[in-house]
Amino acid sequence: MLTEEESPKDAEVIGVAGRSGQGGQQIYEFEYKVDRTRGGSAAFVAPRKLYLLNTAHSDKLESPIDAETIAMLEEVLHSFNAVPLT
Numbered sequence: 393m394l395t396e397e398e399s400p401k402d403a404e405v406i407g408v409a410g411r412s413g414q415g416g417q418q419i420y421e422f423e424y425k426v427d428r429t430r431g432g433s434a435a436f437v438a439p440r441k442l443y444l445l446n447t448a449h450s451d452k453l454e455s456p457i458d459a460e461t462i463a464m465l466e467e468v469l470h471s472f473n474a475v476p477l478t
Contacts, residue, residue, distance in 0.1 A: 402427055413473045421469055430457055432465060434472040445472040 406423040413419045419436040431448035447465045451457040 406430075411470075415474060417474060419472065423466075423469075425451075428452060430462070430465075432469040434469050436472075436474060438474045443472075443474065445469065 402425075404425045406425060407421075408423075409421045411419050411421070413436060415438070417436050417438050419434055421432065421434045423432045424430075428451045429448050430451050431446065433447075434445045436443050445468075447468055449457055449461060449465060
């Protein structure tokens with residue numbers, strides 16, 4: 393359980409998207425900010441299992457997250473996919 397000091401003070405959903413993955417499964421992506429952390433999640437269900445990928449990067453006041461790092465995190469998020477079973 394989080395204490396009041398540990399609880400997030402600010403949260404924002406940046407974007408939500410869906411795309412078709414390999415084998416036609418639907419992949420859902422979420423980008424968000426929680427306090428000074430920017431992150432993303434991708435999720436899909438394949439053969440009765442839930443697969444999740446989470447990314448996060450701390451965005452400090454003295455060194456804010458740069459566009460190159462944001463692009464890299466988005467590339468990782470968008471590359472999340474299932475490998476077709478043979």
